[in-house]
Amino acid sequence: MTAYRSSDTPEATAPTGPLKPRTHWRQRRDVQAAALVPLVALVAAVLIGDLNAWLTLTLAGLAMGMMLFIMTSGFTLVFGLMDVLNFGHGAFISLGAFCGFSVMLSMDGWRLSESLWLNLGAFGAAAIVAMTAAALMSWLFERILVRRVYGDHLMQILITMGGLIVAEQLIYVFWGGHDIPMLKPPAFQGGVQWGGLVFEKYRLLAVVLGGLLFIGLLLVFKKTRLGLLIRAGVENREMVESFGYNVRCLFVLVFMAGSALAALGGIMWGVYDEVITPHLGQSLMITVFIVAIIGGLGSIEGCFIAALVVGLLSNYIGFLAPKLALVSTIGLMVVVLLWRPQGLVPVSEGGK
Amino acid sequence: MMTDLNDGTQGAPMLRLNEVHTEVDGYHILEGVSFSVPRHQVTMLLGRNGVGKTSTLRTIMGLWRASCGSIELNGKGIENLSTMNIARKGLHYVPENMGIFASLSVSENLRIACRSQPLEGERLDWILQLFPALHTFWHWPAGHLSGGQKQMLAIARAVIEPCDLLLVDEPSKGLAPAIIQNLIRAFEALKSEQTTILMVEQNLHMAQRLGDHLVVMEDGHTLHEGSMADFAADSKRQTEWLGLSMEASV
Numbered sequence: 001m002t003a004y005r006s007s008d009t010p011e012a013t014a015p016t017g018p019l020k021p022r023t024h025w026r027q028r029r030d031v032q033a034a035a036l037v038p039l040v041a042l043v044a045a046v047l048i049g050d051l052n053a054w055l056t057l058t059l060a061g062l063a064m065g066m067m068l069f070i071m072t073s074g075f076t077l078v079f080g081l082m083d084v085l086n087f088g089h090g091a092f093i094s095l096g097a098f099c100g101f102s103v104m105l106s107m108d109g110w111r112l113s114e115s116l117w118l119n120l121g122a123f124g125a126a127a128i129v130a131m132t133a134a135a136l137m138s139w140l141f142e143r144i145l146v147r148r149v150y151g152d153h154l155m156q157i158l159i160t161m162g163g164l165i166v167a168e169q170l171i172y173v174f175w176g177g178h179d180i181p182m183l184k185p186p187a188f189q190g191g192v193q194w195g196g197l198v199f200e201k202y203r204l205l206a207v208v209l210g211g212l213l214f215i216g217l218l219l220v221f222k223k224t225r226l227g228l229l230i231r232a233g234v235e236n237r238e239m240v241e242s243f244g245y246n247v248r249c250l251f252v253l254v255f256m257a258g259s260a261l262a263a264l265g266g267i268m269w270g271v272y273d274e275v276i277t278p279h280l281g282q283s284l285m286i287t288v289f290i291v292a293i294i295g296g297l298g299s300i301e302g303c304f305i306a307a308l309v310v311g312l313l314s315n316y317i318g319f320l321a322p323k324l325a326l327v328s329t330i331g332l333m334v335v336v337l338l339w340r341p342q343g344l345v346p347v348s349e350g351g352k
Numbered sequence: 353m354m355t356d357l358n359d360g361t362q363g364a365p366m367l368r369l370n371e372v373h374t375e376v377d378g379y380h381i382l383e384g385v386s387f388s389v390p391r392h393q394v395t396m397l398l399g400r401n402g403v404g405k406t407s408t409l410r411t412i413m414g415l416w417r418a419s420c421g422s423i424e425l426n427g428k429g430i431e432n433l434s435t436m437n438i439a440r441k442g443l444h445y446v447p448e449n450m451g452i453f454a455s456l457s458v459s460e461n462l463r464i465a466c467r468s469q470p471l472e473g474e475r476l477d478w479i480l481q482l483f484p485a486l487h488t489f490w491h492w493p494a495g496h497l498s499g500g501q502k503q504m505l506a507i508a509r510a511v512i513e514p515c516d517l518l519l520v521d522e523p524s525k526g527l528a529p530a531i532i533q534n535l536i537r538a539f540e541a542l543k544s545e546q547t548t549i550l551m552v553e554q555n556l557h558m559a560q561r562l563g564d565h566l567v568v569m570e571d572g573h574t575l576h577e578g579s580m581a582d583f584a585a586d587s588k589r590q591t592e593w594l595g596l597s598m599e600a601s602v
Contacts, residue, residue, distance in 0.1 A: 225463075232453045232464050238415055239451035243509075244439035244467050347455075 030301050033344035037308050055197055059317045063203035065311025066210020067272070071265030071284060072291045072303050073217065074258015080234035080298020080347055082251045084146055085153055088160035089262055089288065090281030091141075091167030092134040096263020097270040097280055098175050099133045100126035101182055104271075111185050119185035123271070130267055131260035137167075138259030138294055164282060171278045180215040181275045188271070206268055213261075214304050221300060232252060234298045234347055290329055294336045296343025305344055306336075363377060366391045366517055366548045367412070369463065372421035372431075373402075374411045381407045383572040384421070386393050389565070392546040394539070396553055396563035396580060400595060403569045405552040406448050412550075413445045425517070442516030446523065448552075451507040454495025454568065458486055458505060461494050465509035477572045479508045482538050500531035517548045524555040536561055556594070559586045568593045 041058055048054045075089045103126040104111050110122035145163050149155040183189070184202055191198040221227035233240045233247055241247050262281075269284065270276040291310050295302030310329055317328040324331075336344060365388035374382035382404050389395045397405050410416045412423055414435040423431040430438055439445070453461050463471045480487045483504040489497060494505055503523055510518055522540075524532045532555065539562050542549065553559045559566075561578035575593060576583075581591060 227457070228460055228464060232456060232460075235453045235455060236451055238435070239447070239453070240464070241435040242413060242415070242439055242447075242451070242466055243447045244436055245464075246436050 014098075029340075030305075030345045033302065033305050036344070037305060037312070040309055040312050040316070044312070044320075047320055048144050048316070052197060053319065055199070057319055058312065059199055059203045059207065061312030062308060063206035063210075063272070063311070064315065065308035066206050066214075067265050067268050068287060068291050068311055069210055069304050070213060070268065070306035072288045072295075072307055073300060074254070074261045075269070075288055076292040076295065076298055076303045077230070077234070077254050077300065078251075078258055079292070081230065081237065081254055082150065083153075083248075084150070085156045086146060086160045086255075087157055087285060087289075088141055088145070088163035088167065089259070090285030091164045092138055092259040092262040093266035093269070093284055093288075094168060094171055094259075094278060094281030095137060096130040096134050096266035097276045098171055098180070098278075099263070100129040100267030101180050101270060101276055102175075103129045104182075104185075105182060114186050116187035118283070119187040122185060123267075126267055127264055130263040134255040134263035135260040138256050139252065141259075142255050144262030146255070164285070168278050168282060175278070177278060179277045180276050182271070183274055184271055184295035202272060206272065217300060226250075226253075287329060290333050294333050294343060296340075296346045298347040299343065300347040302343055364391070365389055366426060367550065368422075369408070369412070370422045370424070370425045370532050372408070372411060372423060374407055374409070374416050376416055376453045381572055382411060382418075385411075385572070385574050386421075387567040387574050387577045388437045389548060389550050391548055393564040394543055394549045394551060394562050395565040396551055396559045396569060397567050397569065398553065398556075398559060398594060399569035399575075401554075404520055404572045405569055407572075409445070409447075409521050409550070409552060412438075412519060413443065444510040444513075444515040444518050446506045446518070448521040448525065450502050452494045452497075452502050452505060455595070456492055457491050458494050458497070459490050461505055462486075462510055462512055464513045466544045471512070475512060475514075479512055482541055483508055485567070491557070500527050500534070503527060503531075503535065504538070507535075511547070512544060515547065517550065520549060520551045522552050522554060524553065524558050532558060534578060556590070 045051075045054050048057070071089075071093055074092075075086060078084050078086050078089075104122050107122045107125065110118040110125075113119065141163060145159050146156070149159055188202040188205060191200045219227075219317070221231055229240060229245060229250055233234070233250060237247055242252075266276075266280065266284075270280065287310065291306045292303060294310065295304070295306030310332060313332055314325060314328050318325040340346065369388075370386050372381070372382055372385045385404065385408055387395075397408065399405055407416065411418050414430070414433055414437075418431045421431070422429050425441055430441060433441070453464070456464070459471070462476075471543040480580075485497075485501045486508055487507055489501065494502065497505060507520070507523065510520070524536055527535070536558055539549070539551075542559070543562065549562075551559075551562070560580065566576070566578055566580045566583050567574055568576040568583075570593070577588075
């Protein structure tokens, strides 16, 4: 049923003959925005003054940012492609965390082992189960709720919020209303020493996993036909349809993939906090929404940059001025929107 | 995808609209549009601003739904098909705003248009010959092209795969006269390939050069359908229907 194929590799199809080299064009908003990440880190380094504390906070911020990115990417793409504001996205964060925890708690042998590989195996199994469950649930969610409210943002917010509440209650039904605590697997606990500095292992893992995921997503977007269609669809859906592609099908695919990523983010967050609560998704949803807005709704690069900046800033502020920690994210959003009302990396409106 | 043109329907029109009505957000925009698009000819859809020319193309393409009336492609109704399926029937569309994917490169824009085959071969060579600028800016983000280059890219995208019927909405809009000459040459090349074209155009010079068949619209319905040659010779009707004469516009 899908119209796109990944078989024809992009570079094999360039025409023969002299090609003008790719020219650097001025005003790369994405580059300017990306400069924000080192800039924030640098300013914080000056303000904090203590290298060890700064490194710990930076790693914590990057880890938080990566997890936020994983959770937000699906939300922002769903909006970009179909103009759908899905506040039910948080349900898949919670669902992922609970499914993942259940799987890990049932794999005590691997989870409690001292071996890094067995620990990773338990984590991987949890991730696969949770992501599959979230993808399937989101397929139902799209069919039952989202499909009926295309083109109406108010209805989307109301009905997907409703969906989020129902999903949260379902978690109460299946898992009970209490928090589920679980210590990190032994290999993820503690830190690694390097010189005089200590890096927390799980944060390193989160950064590596998030980084790999971002690179993977970028490769899909830039190098495959599927990614090409998603990027085009985010810019001008009608035109992609006019070329005979099934944008609906593409959308459902992105919706499911995005929800699966939300689930992965949910597990990572849960393992990090060592406890999950049924309203995990709901409370994270606010931050997810803010990250998507700061990055520019629909922009995957913007989402990545925004997630890192939000993660870093909330850790730095939490250390420098704990009383301001709660408003730091909102404050960042206000400042960014004053600078760029469409977000850090606005999606081009070229064809609209 | 390409339907057989020699199936004995040579004389029958490729596309026929019959009393098409379209409502958008409660506004009745098309109030009975009826005309035919003859095979292998260029049909010009003319009329003053706001009479529903663009809406007619959008309705044919399924981007807006006809509330009643029928649209037949080779004798079969397409008014209930989705845009995707209409496109797959061989209708290609160049919208008024060109619909360029600004953040995608020129080559990526063309690659999206190649749905059933890879972007290569004689057809691509032919198109790059027709529009050399596309070759020059192959790796550039399409948003950085000039207006004329964007229009060329939009047309190239629509014809990179052979199509049965090409819908083009005001290709000359906002372009310099020299570029319009280029466009006319490109459309003449397409015409010599016997592509069937339905074009909305305000530039009467261009319309006269390219058009075989003519449809004039007024206030959401068709006012006149006939040959372009007759119309070109009739300055009284030009003034009456379009509010300007052919000599006055270049």
